[in-house]
Amino acid sequence: MASHAHTHHQEHSGEALVEAARATLTEHGEQWTAMREGVFRALASEDKPVSAYDLADEMTRRREKRVAPNSVYRILDLFVRTNLANRIESANAYLVNTHPGCHHDCIFVICDDCGAATHIDDDRVTGALREAGKDAGFADIRPVVELRGLCDKCAA
Known part of the structure:
Protein backbone atom coordinates (compact mmCIF):
# COMPACT_ATOMS: atom_id res chain seq x y z
CA MET A 1 0.00 0.00 0.00
CA ALA A 2 1.39 3.38 -0.98
CA SER A 3 1.96 5.93 1.74
CA HIS A 4 0.12 9.22 1.48
CA ALA A 5 1.44 10.61 4.71
CA HIS A 6 2.71 14.13 4.97
CA THR A 7 6.45 14.26 5.73
CA HIS A 8 7.51 16.56 8.55
CA HIS A 9 10.67 18.51 7.94
CA GLN A 10 11.74 18.34 11.56
CA GLU A 11 10.24 17.23 14.87
CA HIS A 12 11.33 19.28 17.88
CA SER A 13 11.44 18.62 21.61
CA GLY A 14 12.70 20.34 24.74
CA GLU A 15 14.41 23.68 24.31
CA ALA A 16 14.62 23.18 20.52
CA LEU A 17 10.81 23.06 20.45
CA VAL A 18 10.53 26.28 22.49
CA GLU A 19 13.04 27.98 20.18
CA ALA A 20 11.21 26.78 17.05
CA ALA A 21 7.93 28.07 18.52
CA ARG A 22 9.48 31.46 19.33
CA ALA A 23 10.93 31.74 15.82
CA THR A 24 7.63 30.76 14.20
CA LEU A 25 5.62 33.23 16.29
CA THR A 26 7.98 36.13 15.57
CA GLU A 27 8.00 35.23 11.84
CA HIS A 28 4.23 35.81 12.00
CA GLY A 29 4.88 39.31 13.37
CA GLU A 30 3.86 38.44 16.93
CA GLN A 31 5.79 39.00 20.15
CA TRP A 32 7.15 36.12 22.20
CA THR A 33 6.21 37.38 25.67
CA ALA A 34 6.92 35.77 29.03
CA MET A 35 3.24 34.84 29.38
CA ARG A 36 3.12 33.26 25.91
CA GLU A 37 6.33 31.36 26.61
CA GLY A 38 4.91 30.15 29.92
CA VAL A 39 1.71 28.89 28.30
CA PHE A 40 3.71 27.22 25.54
CA ARG A 41 6.03 25.50 28.03
CA ALA A 42 3.07 24.33 30.12
CA LEU A 43 1.35 22.99 27.00
CA ALA A 44 4.55 21.31 25.78
CA SER A 45 4.96 19.55 29.13
CA GLU A 46 1.67 17.70 28.66
CA ASP A 47 1.50 14.35 26.89
CA LYS A 48 -2.29 14.48 26.47
CA PRO A 49 -4.64 17.20 25.22
CA VAL A 50 -5.16 19.83 27.89
CA SER A 51 -7.85 22.45 28.42
CA ALA A 52 -7.32 26.18 28.75
CA TYR A 53 -8.63 25.91 32.32
CA ASP A 54 -6.00 23.30 33.21
CA LEU A 55 -3.30 25.47 31.64
CA ALA A 56 -4.56 28.52 33.54
CA ASP A 57 -4.35 26.55 36.79
CA GLU A 58 -0.81 25.44 35.92
CA MET A 59 0.20 29.00 35.02
CA THR A 60 -1.30 30.28 38.28
CA ARG A 61 0.77 27.71 40.18
CA ARG A 62 3.98 28.53 38.28
CA ARG A 63 3.59 32.31 38.48
CA GLU A 64 2.12 32.32 42.00
CA LYS A 65 -0.41 34.81 40.69
CA ARG A 66 -3.87 34.13 39.24
CA VAL A 67 -3.99 33.66 35.47
CA ALA A 68 -7.47 33.89 33.93
CA PRO A 69 -8.58 31.12 31.58
CA ASN A 70 -9.76 33.68 28.98
CA SER A 71 -6.18 35.03 28.80
CA VAL A 72 -4.95 31.50 28.15
CA TYR A 73 -7.69 30.99 25.52
CA ARG A 74 -6.49 34.08 23.63
CA ILE A 75 -2.92 32.78 23.66
CA LEU A 76 -4.03 29.30 22.57
CA ASP A 77 -6.06 30.80 19.70
CA LEU A 78 -2.91 32.63 18.61
CA PHE A 79 -0.92 29.40 18.87
CA VAL A 80 -3.45 27.54 16.71
CA ARG A 81 -3.47 30.36 14.11
CA THR A 82 0.34 30.33 13.93
CA ASN A 83 0.64 26.51 13.94
CA LEU A 84 2.25 26.20 17.39
CA ALA A 85 -0.62 24.12 18.75
CA ASN A 86 -3.50 22.01 17.53
CA ARG A 87 -7.02 22.07 18.93
CA ILE A 88 -8.81 18.82 19.63
CA GLU A 89 -12.30 20.05 18.76
CA SER A 90 -14.30 17.24 20.40
CA ALA A 91 -12.56 17.75 23.75
CA ASN A 92 -12.04 21.53 23.60
CA ALA A 93 -8.42 20.79 24.41
CA TYR A 94 -5.03 21.54 22.92
CA LEU A 95 -1.83 19.72 21.97
CA VAL A 96 1.53 21.28 21.22
CA ASN A 97 2.64 21.03 17.60
CA THR A 98 6.14 19.50 17.59
CA HIS A 99 6.80 20.74 14.04
CA PRO A 100 5.66 24.38 14.16
CA GLY A 101 7.12 25.40 10.80
CA CYS A 102 5.26 22.66 8.93
CA HIS A 103 1.71 23.42 7.77
CA HIS A 104 -0.66 20.56 7.05
CA ASP A 105 -3.94 19.05 8.14
CA CYS A 106 -3.80 16.57 11.01
Missing part, protein backbone atom coordinates in the same frame (compact mmCIF):
# COMPACT_ATOMS: atom_id res chain seq x y z
CA ILE A 107 -6.05 13.61 11.64
CA PHE A 108 -6.28 13.02 15.39
CA VAL A 109 -6.84 9.63 16.97
CA ILE A 110 -8.10 10.00 20.56
CA CYS A 111 -8.42 7.31 23.22
CA ASP A 112 -11.87 7.24 24.82
CA ASP A 113 -10.43 5.76 28.01
CA CYS A 114 -7.20 7.59 28.93
CA GLY A 115 -7.55 10.64 26.65
CA ALA A 116 -4.23 10.13 24.88
CA ALA A 117 -4.14 11.65 21.42
CA THR A 118 -1.83 11.29 18.50
CA HIS A 119 -1.95 12.65 15.03
CA ILE A 120 -1.56 10.90 11.76
CA ASP A 121 -1.24 12.44 8.35
CA ASP A 122 -2.97 11.20 5.24
CA ASP A 123 -3.07 13.78 2.49
CA ARG A 124 -5.57 11.66 0.54
CA VAL A 125 -8.18 12.02 3.27
CA THR A 126 -7.71 15.70 4.04
CA GLY A 127 -7.27 16.56 0.35
CA ALA A 128 -10.54 14.81 -0.49
CA LEU A 129 -12.29 16.74 2.30
CA ARG A 130 -10.91 20.04 1.02
CA GLU A 131 -12.11 19.23 -2.50
CA ALA A 132 -15.56 18.23 -1.24
CA GLY A 133 -15.83 21.56 0.60
CA LYS A 134 -14.75 23.48 -2.51
CA ASP A 135 -17.24 21.53 -4.62
CA ALA A 136 -19.94 22.60 -2.15
CA GLY A 137 -19.00 26.24 -2.76
CA PHE A 138 -16.82 26.89 0.28
CA ALA A 139 -13.40 28.53 0.46
CA ASP A 140 -10.60 28.44 3.02
CA ILE A 141 -11.48 24.87 3.97
CA ARG A 142 -9.91 23.62 7.20
CA PRO A 143 -10.49 19.89 7.65
CA VAL A 144 -11.03 18.80 11.24
CA VAL A 145 -10.79 15.02 11.48
CA GLU A 146 -10.93 13.17 14.78
CA LEU A 147 -11.17 9.43 15.28
CA ARG A 148 -12.20 7.98 18.64
CA GLY A 149 -11.30 4.56 19.98
CA LEU A 150 -8.98 2.83 22.43
CA CYS A 151 -5.21 3.13 22.39
CA ASP A 152 -3.18 -0.08 22.47
CA LYS A 153 -2.51 0.29 26.20
CA CYS A 154 -6.19 0.72 27.12
CA ALA A 155 -7.37 -1.95 24.70
CA ALA A 156 -5.07 -4.55 26.28
Whole structure:
Protein backbone atom coordinates (compact mmCIF):
# COMPACT_ATOMS: atom_id res chain seq x y z
CA MET A 1 0.00 0.00 0.00
CA ALA A 2 1.39 3.38 -0.98
CA SER A 3 1.96 5.93 1.74
CA HIS A 4 0.12 9.22 1.48
CA ALA A 5 1.44 10.61 4.71
CA HIS A 6 2.71 14.13 4.97
CA THR A 7 6.45 14.26 5.73
CA HIS A 8 7.51 16.56 8.55
CA HIS A 9 10.67 18.51 7.94
CA GLN A 10 11.74 18.34 11.56
CA GLU A 11 10.24 17.23 14.87
CA HIS A 12 11.33 19.28 17.88
CA SER A 13 11.44 18.62 21.61
CA GLY A 14 12.70 20.34 24.74
CA GLU A 15 14.41 23.68 24.31
CA ALA A 16 14.62 23.18 20.52
CA LEU A 17 10.81 23.06 20.45
CA VAL A 18 10.53 26.28 22.49
CA GLU A 19 13.04 27.98 20.18
CA ALA A 20 11.21 26.78 17.05
CA ALA A 21 7.93 28.07 18.52
CA ARG A 22 9.48 31.46 19.33
CA ALA A 23 10.93 31.74 15.82
CA THR A 24 7.63 30.76 14.20
CA LEU A 25 5.62 33.23 16.29
CA THR A 26 7.98 36.13 15.57
CA GLU A 27 8.00 35.23 11.84
CA HIS A 28 4.23 35.81 12.00
CA GLY A 29 4.88 39.31 13.37
CA GLU A 30 3.86 38.44 16.93
CA GLN A 31 5.79 39.00 20.15
CA TRP A 32 7.15 36.12 22.20
CA THR A 33 6.21 37.38 25.67
CA ALA A 34 6.92 35.77 29.03
CA MET A 35 3.24 34.84 29.38
CA ARG A 36 3.12 33.26 25.91
CA GLU A 37 6.33 31.36 26.61
CA GLY A 38 4.91 30.15 29.92
CA VAL A 39 1.71 28.89 28.30
CA PHE A 40 3.71 27.22 25.54
CA ARG A 41 6.03 25.50 28.03
CA ALA A 42 3.07 24.33 30.12
CA LEU A 43 1.35 22.99 27.00
CA ALA A 44 4.55 21.31 25.78
CA SER A 45 4.96 19.55 29.13
CA GLU A 46 1.67 17.70 28.66
CA ASP A 47 1.50 14.35 26.89
CA LYS A 48 -2.29 14.48 26.47
CA PRO A 49 -4.64 17.20 25.22
CA VAL A 50 -5.16 19.83 27.89
CA SER A 51 -7.85 22.45 28.42
CA ALA A 52 -7.32 26.18 28.75
CA TYR A 53 -8.63 25.91 32.32
CA ASP A 54 -6.00 23.30 33.21
CA LEU A 55 -3.30 25.47 31.64
CA ALA A 56 -4.56 28.52 33.54
CA ASP A 57 -4.35 26.55 36.79
CA GLU A 58 -0.81 25.44 35.92
CA MET A 59 0.20 29.00 35.02
CA THR A 60 -1.30 30.28 38.28
CA ARG A 61 0.77 27.71 40.18
CA ARG A 62 3.98 28.53 38.28
CA ARG A 63 3.59 32.31 38.48
CA GLU A 64 2.12 32.32 42.00
CA LYS A 65 -0.41 34.81 40.69
CA ARG A 66 -3.87 34.13 39.24
CA VAL A 67 -3.99 33.66 35.47
CA ALA A 68 -7.47 33.89 33.93
CA PRO A 69 -8.58 31.12 31.58
CA ASN A 70 -9.76 33.68 28.98
CA SER A 71 -6.18 35.03 28.80
CA VAL A 72 -4.95 31.50 28.15
CA TYR A 73 -7.69 30.99 25.52
CA ARG A 74 -6.49 34.08 23.63
CA ILE A 75 -2.92 32.78 23.66
CA LEU A 76 -4.03 29.30 22.57
CA ASP A 77 -6.06 30.80 19.70
CA LEU A 78 -2.91 32.63 18.61
CA PHE A 79 -0.92 29.40 18.87
CA VAL A 80 -3.45 27.54 16.71
CA ARG A 81 -3.47 30.36 14.11
CA THR A 82 0.34 30.33 13.93
CA ASN A 83 0.64 26.51 13.94
CA LEU A 84 2.25 26.20 17.39
CA ALA A 85 -0.62 24.12 18.75
CA ASN A 86 -3.50 22.01 17.53
CA ARG A 87 -7.02 22.07 18.93
CA ILE A 88 -8.81 18.82 19.63
CA GLU A 89 -12.30 20.05 18.76
CA SER A 90 -14.30 17.24 20.40
CA ALA A 91 -12.56 17.75 23.75
CA ASN A 92 -12.04 21.53 23.60
CA ALA A 93 -8.42 20.79 24.41
CA TYR A 94 -5.03 21.54 22.92
CA LEU A 95 -1.83 19.72 21.97
CA VAL A 96 1.53 21.28 21.22
CA ASN A 97 2.64 21.03 17.60
CA THR A 98 6.14 19.50 17.59
CA HIS A 99 6.80 20.74 14.04
CA PRO A 100 5.66 24.38 14.16
CA GLY A 101 7.12 25.40 10.80
CA CYS A 102 5.26 22.66 8.93
CA HIS A 103 1.71 23.42 7.77
CA HIS A 104 -0.66 20.56 7.05
CA ASP A 105 -3.94 19.05 8.14
CA CYS A 106 -3.80 16.57 11.01
CA ILE A 107 -6.05 13.61 11.64
CA PHE A 108 -6.28 13.02 15.39
CA VAL A 109 -6.84 9.63 16.97
CA ILE A 110 -8.10 10.00 20.56
CA CYS A 111 -8.42 7.31 23.22
CA ASP A 112 -11.87 7.24 24.82
CA ASP A 113 -10.43 5.76 28.01
CA CYS A 114 -7.20 7.59 28.93
CA GLY A 115 -7.55 10.64 26.65
CA ALA A 116 -4.23 10.13 24.88
CA ALA A 117 -4.14 11.65 21.42
CA THR A 118 -1.83 11.29 18.50
CA HIS A 119 -1.95 12.65 15.03
CA ILE A 120 -1.56 10.90 11.76
CA ASP A 121 -1.24 12.44 8.35
CA ASP A 122 -2.97 11.20 5.24
CA ASP A 123 -3.07 13.78 2.49
CA ARG A 124 -5.57 11.66 0.54
CA VAL A 125 -8.18 12.02 3.27
CA THR A 126 -7.71 15.70 4.04
CA GLY A 127 -7.27 16.56 0.35
CA ALA A 128 -10.54 14.81 -0.49
CA LEU A 129 -12.29 16.74 2.30
CA ARG A 130 -10.91 20.04 1.02
CA GLU A 131 -12.11 19.23 -2.50
CA ALA A 132 -15.56 18.23 -1.24
CA GLY A 133 -15.83 21.56 0.60
CA LYS A 134 -14.75 23.48 -2.51
CA ASP A 135 -17.24 21.53 -4.62
CA ALA A 136 -19.94 22.60 -2.15
CA GLY A 137 -19.00 26.24 -2.76
CA PHE A 138 -16.82 26.89 0.28
CA ALA A 139 -13.40 28.53 0.46
CA ASP A 140 -10.60 28.44 3.02
CA ILE A 141 -11.48 24.87 3.97
CA ARG A 142 -9.91 23.62 7.20
CA PRO A 143 -10.49 19.89 7.65
CA VAL A 144 -11.03 18.80 11.24
CA VAL A 145 -10.79 15.02 11.48
CA GLU A 146 -10.93 13.17 14.78
CA LEU A 147 -11.17 9.43 15.28
CA ARG A 148 -12.20 7.98 18.64
CA GLY A 149 -11.30 4.56 19.98
CA LEU A 150 -8.98 2.83 22.43
CA CYS A 151 -5.21 3.13 22.39
CA ASP A 152 -3.18 -0.08 22.47
CA LYS A 153 -2.51 0.29 26.20
CA CYS A 154 -6.19 0.72 27.12
CA ALA A 155 -7.37 -1.95 24.70
CA ALA A 156 -5.07 -4.55 26.28
